[in-house]
Ligand code: ATP
């Protein structure tokens with residue numbers, strides 16, 4: 001491609017509305033433009049990178065035995081009522097009416113469509129196992145679209161679905177996809193982690209893993225062991241249980257006035273205690289009913305764990321009014337004994353001499369011992385793991401990292417095949433329900449995730465596997481006949497050798513050309529300048545900045561070596 005013909009505008013300034021590096025760079029380097037919140041046009045360079053990413057995904061899916069299909073984006077809402085997920089997705093779904101007033105939605109994901117398809121097509125165990133995938137545009141009306149392509153409202157995803165006749169078969173299909181994901185991210189050249197995850201709205205109880213690109217721009221936090229391979233999303237992560245305290249010497253309970261204490265910090269100040277001595281009670285509305293959760297004052301309630309434990313659809317923090325109505329106490333004065341259904345995190349049992357809100361508003365009890373001074377009936381791990389926690393598997397310290405979720409694989413079991421009656425006849429002619437797995441990978445999210453890891457102050461630094469072009473030829477002066485002749489000749493030779501090459505044939509100042517080259521980030525640059533009179537060019541690697549002066553012939557061979 002000749003850069004003079006390339007549809008590309010680079011910008012000198014960062015766009016005002018972009019505070020995440022990958023977003024800034026994609027706009028500045030002319031990879032994309034915004035149409036409206038969370039909706040973007042990919043321009044030639046951006047689309048080339050996306051195509052590279054999707055081709056790597058496609059090749060690894062094919063190699064794992066999955067077959068490519070293309071499912072519709074427009075879906076009857078009815079399918080979502082049948083699976084029971086319409087309410088879970090709520091406003092996240094773009095919904096519309098067709099001309100006959102029939103409710104339709106734009107697909108945020110395709111479990112419903114594929115299961116209803118399979119239900120009609122699979123009859124016998126002989127047709128199983130099968131894994132189908134597609135690479136397609138998805139629509140989610142995200143509450144907070146952010147950071148450009150990282151969280152869009154229209155984005156592209158590779159989604160695969162496996163169908164099996166036995167739990168062992170499902171395990172195998174799942175592992176084939178898991179391994180394919182590992183190969184995909186390795187080939188792209190990014191630093192990633194596969195972590196234990198909560199299935200969220202996709203559901204299924206068989207287990208799930210997220211693939212995270214490690215980056216501070218990520219919205220997820222990963223807890224990873226510093227010694228073994230344990231790694232989990234903090235939504236899911238657990239820690240070694242804390243030792244249960246000996247309360248045999250705890251002094252007798254006393255009640256003390258604590259007016260105007262609303263928070264743990266207030267109590268710490270007024271009573272001169274440590275946060276970990278306080279029994280913190282948080283009230284939630286679970287499917288409309290008030291429920292309390294009790295954790296140690298220095299711990300946070302993990303709402304994902306609590307929601308799973310309660311097995312409810314909706315879990316929200318109760319408002320101040322709801323707290324007052326449900327407990328008779330204002331926020332800050334709800335104790336473990338308020339008559340509401342309550343779940344205790346086992347961490348509260350590590351407190352020997354604690355503080356809890358009293359029966360009377362405006363007072364707290366001190367020298368409180370669990371079991372002795374309040375009943376601990378239901379316990380469950382409902383807290384967020386924190387600094388200082390130990391690995392649940394090996395007992396060594398956990399460390400925390402930020403990550404961008406680029407992929408998520410799930411064992412669904414029969415979550416969708418049951419409501420859609422997706423069944424097959426086994427060897428004995430008996431009807432059995434199909435076991436499913438599903439496997440998502442956000443291709444338009446991978447693109448900025450790679451940039452988050454691969455950039456410097458001057459711009460993007462593409463790994464060669466996903467770069468829009470592999471080589472950038474930059475003649476310093478297009479008015480110099482000798483330079484242009486050498487540049488053109490190299491350009492044609494690279495082209496003929498199957499190397500993806502961009503030739504900066506613009507009549508621009510060298511400073512402008514070099515700045516643009518660094519910004520758009522092509523991994524190998526061949527600069528053709530004054531040295532061409534001795535038959536030499538400069539070969540520069542974008543990543544290291546290393547420059548080598550080589551003869552044209554040697555430079556040509558070196559580039560072939562790097563590219564192949
Ligand atoms: P998130 O927690 O980030 O909202 P999710 O868990 O809802 O994502 P899944 O339903 O697991 O997403 O979708 C599979 C993959 O699709 C994700 O791993 C991610 O790579 C991608 N993805 C999901 N939502 C978006 C979005 N709004 N923009 C871009 N990619 C997305």
Ligand code: MG
Nearest residue numbers: 200405407408
């Ligand atoms: Mg997910």
